[in-house]
Amino acid sequence: MRKIIVHKYGGTSVENIKKMKNIAKRVINLYNEGNSIVLVISAMGKTTDHLVEMARAITENPDRRELDMLISTGEQVSVSLMSIIFKSLGYDSISLTGYQAGIVTSSDYNKGKIEDIDISKIEKYLQEKKIVIVAGFQGRTEEGDITTLGRGGSDTTAVALAAKLQSKCEIYTDVDGIYAVDPRKLGKARLLSEISYDEMMELSNLGAKVMEMRSVEMGKTFQVPIHIGNSVTGKIGTIIKDVDQLMEKKVITGLATESNVSMVTITDILYCSGDIYKIFNLLAEGEINIDMISQTAPIDGKINVSFSTTSLDSNRLKSLLKDYSAHKLYVEENMTKISVVGIGMADQSGVASKLFSIFEDIGIYFKQVTTSEISISFIVNNEDSHILIEEISKAFDLSDD
Amino acid sequence: MRKIIVHKYGGTSVENIKKMKNIAKRVINLYNEGNSIVLVISAMGKTTDHLVEMARAITENPDRRELDMLISTGEQVSVSLMSIIFKSLGYDSISLTGYQAGIVTSSDYNKGKIEDIDISKIEKYLQEKKIVIVAGFQGRTEEGDITTLGRGGSDTTAVALAAKLQSKCEIYTDVDGIYAVDPRKLGKARLLSEISYDEMMELSNLGAKVMEMRSVEMGKTFQVPIHIGNSVTGKIGTIIKDVDQLMEKKVITGLATESNVSMVTITDILYCSGDIYKIFNLLAEGEINIDMISQTAPIDGKINVSFSTTSLDSNRLKSLLKDYSAHKLYVEENMTKISVVGIGMADQSGVASKLFSIFEDIGIYFKQVTTSEISISFIVNNEDSHILIEEISKAFDLSDD
Numbered sequence: 001m002r003k004i005i006v007h008k009y010g011g012t013s014v015e016n017i018k019k020m021k022n023i024a025k026r027v028i029n030l031y032n033e034g035n036s037i038v039l040v041i042s043a044m045g046k047t048t049d050h051l052v053e054m055a056r057a058i059t060e061n062p063d064r065r066e067l068d069m070l071i072s073t074g075e076q077v078s079v080s081l082m083s084i085i086f087k088s089l090g091y092d093s094i095s096l097t098g099y100q101a102g103i104v105t106s107s108d109y110n111k112g113k114i115e116d117i118d119i120s121k122i123e124k125y126l127q128e129k130k131i132v133i134v135a136g137f138q139g140r141t142e143e144g145d146i147t148t149l150g151r152g153g154s155d156t157t158a159v160a161l162a163a164k165l166q167s168k169c170e171i172y173t174d175v176d177g178i179y180a181v182d183p184r185k186l187g188k189a190r191l192l193s194e195i196s197y198d199e200m201m202e203l204s205n206l207g208a209k210v211m212e213m214r215s216v217e218m219g220k221t222f223q224v225p226i227h228i229g230n231s232v233t234g235k236i237g238t239i240i241k242d243v244d245q246l247m248e249k250k251v252i253t254g255l256a257t258e259s260n261v262s263m264v265t266i267t268d269i270l271y272c273s274g275d276i277y278k279i280f281n282l283l284a285e286g287e288i289n290i291d292m293i294s295q296t297a298p299i300d301g302k303i304n305v306s307f308s309t310t311s312l313d314s315n316r317l318k319s320l321l322k323d324y325s326a327h328k329l330y331v332e333e334n335m336t337k338i339s340v341v342g343i344g345m346a347d348q349s350g351v352a353s354k355l356f357s358i359f360e361d362i363g364i365y366f367k368q369v370t371t372s373e374i375s376i377s378f379i380v381n382n383e384d385s386h387i388l389i390e391e392i393s394k395a396f397d398l399s400d401d
Numbered sequence: 402m403r404k405i406i407v408h409k410y411g412g413t414s415v416e417n418i419k420k421m422k423n424i425a426k427r428v429i430n431l432y433n434e435g436n437s438i439v440l441v442i443s444a445m446g447k448t449t450d451h452l453v454e455m456a457r458a459i460t461e462n463p464d465r466r467e468l469d470m471l472i473s474t475g476e477q478v479s480v481s482l483m484s485i486i487f488k489s490l491g492y493d494s495i496s497l498t499g500y501q502a503g504i505v506t507s508s509d510y511n512k513g514k515i516e517d518i519d520i521s522k523i524e525k526y527l528q529e530k531k532i533v534i535v536a537g538f539q540g541r542t543e544e545g546d547i548t549t550l551g552r553g554g555s556d557t558t559a560v561a562l563a564a565k566l567q568s569k570c571e572i573y574t575d576v577d578g579i580y581a582v583d584p585r586k587l588g589k590a591r592l593l594s595e596i597s598y599d600e601m602m603e604l605s606n607l608g609a610k611v612m613e614m615r616s617v618e619m620g621k622t623f624q625v626p627i628h629i630g631n632s633v634t635g636k637i638g639t640i641i642k643d644v645d646q647l648m649e650k651k652v653i654t655g656l657a658t659e660s661n662v663s664m665v666t667i668t669d670i671l672y673c674s675g676d677i678y679k680i681f682n683l684l685a686e687g688e689i690n691i692d693m694i695s696q697t698a699p700i701d702g703k704i705n706v707s708f709s710t711t712s713l714d715s716n717r718l719k720s721l722l723k724d725y726s727a728h729k730l731y732v733e734e735n736m737t738k739i740s741v742v743g744i745g746m747a748d749q750s751g752v753a754s755k756l757f758s759i760f761e762d763i764g765i766y767f768k769q770v771t772t773s774e775i776s777i778s779f780i781v782n783n784e785d786s787h788i789l790i791e792e793i794s795k796a797f798d799l800s801d802d
Contacts, residue, residue: 017458051478054418054478054482055481057418059488066488067481067485069481069484070481070482073477073478076471077474080456080467080471081455081456081459081471083467084464084468087463088459088460097470097547100545100546144501144522146498
């Protein structure tokens with residue numbers, strides 16, 4: 001029985017024929033070593049963006065079913081070209097759309113959820129020793145309409161296939177793996193050889209861009225270790241796996257940052273008036289994405305609330321809240337959210353106080369703080385973020401220094 | 402019960418969003434008049450050519466299954482954009498790939514033959530009063546692989562759908578309809594209001610470019626009258642129909658020409674040696690397409706044979722036949738084939754002699770002549786073709802003069 005490997009490459013890795021041929025060579029080596037390969041690839045380079053632009057040239061809000069029909073052609077082009085490459089090199093291969101690969105999703109167009117995969121066709125082709133190339137990011141509804149899976153969809157395709165095929169899952173990206181800190185923020189950021197699903201999800205959620213939440217969540221649900229590697233070198237840097245299989249549980253595994261957030265504070269809200277709910281309703285209707293929320297206890301029947309949000313137009317915010325002019329509204333822009341994540345935090349006390357002492361030593365005050373089971377997030381001024389990232393990384397062993 | 406119309410537009414008619422919007426408006430008018438519309442469209446402009454070029458950049462002979470997978474994305478893009486247009490104008494529509502439309506073909510990739518259409522999905526959508534947009538030129542095998550139908554494939558899709566839906570079939574092109582003579586060859590060529598399937602097939606076969614044989618043949622098999630119109634004006638010029646439904650049976654309906662053919666004559670072939678078969682075998686292996694063939698009766702145990710072919714490299718021909726150097730080989734280039742076609746020819750004698758007298762009057766000699774049930778073809782020098790086309794058209798009422 002040959003070992004099956006699901007091997008996934010993103011759009012940048014297949015943006016031209018030359019890059020595709022490099023991937024083909026690597027896959028052929030694995031194949032010749034006796035492995036069965038399921039190759040999942042995305043659309044070439046910026047193809048998906050270009051297709052979306054075509055639709056938006058017609059209307060700002062293209063019909064979602066038809067948009068999926070349109071953009072799914074991107075991966076169909078890349079998988080068929082990839083198969084033409086394998087065939088031209090003398091290797092038997094077959095390309096499959098999400099539809100043909102049996103990937104059945106919910107009918108949430110543009111963000112379909114994989115409900116089931118009928119892998120009989122893939123298994124048949126693997127038995128025939130074909131290299132199977134599956135279009136990432138797409139599937140079909142039970143009724144036979146084409147869907148796409150939304151952001152990070154090709155990763156989700158790869159993890160779901162690996163779960164069904166009970167195979168290894170390797171995802172190649174344009175970085176070496178998962179770093180404790182974004183290397184653009186910290187030059188000597190440490191490459192993590194392993195990280196738990198939960199930590200990875202928390203980091204993704206808090207701003208780390210390498211993996212989308214959904215694919216990691218699926219990995220956790222089906223207990224599929226996800227190997228993250230560099231598409232150029234082919235070397236695996238990080239394995240995302242179950243917490244029980246981690247070699248060592250660190251107090252803090254990684255740090256995520258999000259720059260240019262705004263912090264909004266509304267004071268003097270009448271405590272018992274229900275105004276607080278109305279305010280958040282108005283913000284939701286205005287599609288203002290609220291992140292960290294803190295609320296103080298009522299004093300003299302009034303409360304204050306602070307929340308962070310992506311950088312926004314404070315005039316728009318004021319106009320949304322204009323009917324609640326009783327309140328005072330403060331908006332602070334150019335802030336950075338710094339979050340530290342670690343599975344060990346749940347058991348170990350003293351992480352917060354260790355962090356607070358770092359702030360004290362440097363002489364920086366955070367504007368807001370929130371905590372979850374395995375993370376702590378702070379809001380600070382943009383200009384204070386650099387020194388804080390360095391000092392926290394040093395204190396919690398996140399850099400290679 | 403609303404009347405169903407299958408409405409087909411080619412690649413030039415959908416080459417940009419503006420042109421697509423014009424088609425949408427015309428379809429909406431028909432829809433608002435109470436018709437059910439099935440719109441069949443091709444890929445936008447030169448899309449298919451560009452996709453083929455991508456594949457050929459990898460290898461001269463891309464795998465045929467994968468090539469179909471690749472080029473079928475062209476129509477998928479055009480149908481989804483078209484549906485986005487209808488939706489943006491407030492009309493309910495749905496786009497379908499050939500696969501989704503239930504078009505099952507043989508597994509002859511790049512030239513699949515439609516074997517059956519499961520129209521249940523289309524019928525359901527029509528009942529829901531949706532405008533149904535079907536990708537022309539494509540289908541799927543029983544196993545679920547994507548196929549394309551080859552040249553003129555979108556016309557075939559339209560005719561096949563009309564046959565199954567028992568509906569009207571309208572095919573829009575960049576000309577007004579079928580002309581008795583190619584208007585580029587004869588300025589005042591007459592537009593034919595009707596033509597029989599057989600005449601149309603014979604004309605297509607003999608070089609007329611408007612319709613491919615296969616779609617006309619399908620129209621004949623399923624008795625679907627094919628309405629040919631101008632995609633810009635929307636006006637129907639010609640109806641291709643059964644001979645029994647023609648208003649009048651003309652002796653000669655149309656004239657087709659093919660320029661720059663070569664005429665090859667091989668003399669002194671030993672009659673009983675089997676050489677004649679060997680020669681044609683060699684030509685077939687050399688992929689030399691032979692058209693009109695004439696052979697003289699044996700004299701002194703030797704025969705002469707002439708055939709016409711598309712313009713060719715006479716050196717290549719000589720090298721193919723070099724082992725048969727006993728023969729003499731003559732190649733005349735820059736010839737034109739003129740063919741006249743008419744269903745009435747079968748019943749009426751004297752057509753050939755009337756044609757011969759035209760040649761005699763102008764003082765031109767043809768190099769070769771062949772006949773079929775409803776056509777006569779001549780080979781003449783390129784420079785003689787113009788006056789002949791004029792005189793034949795005048796004599797048989799093919800021009801509007």
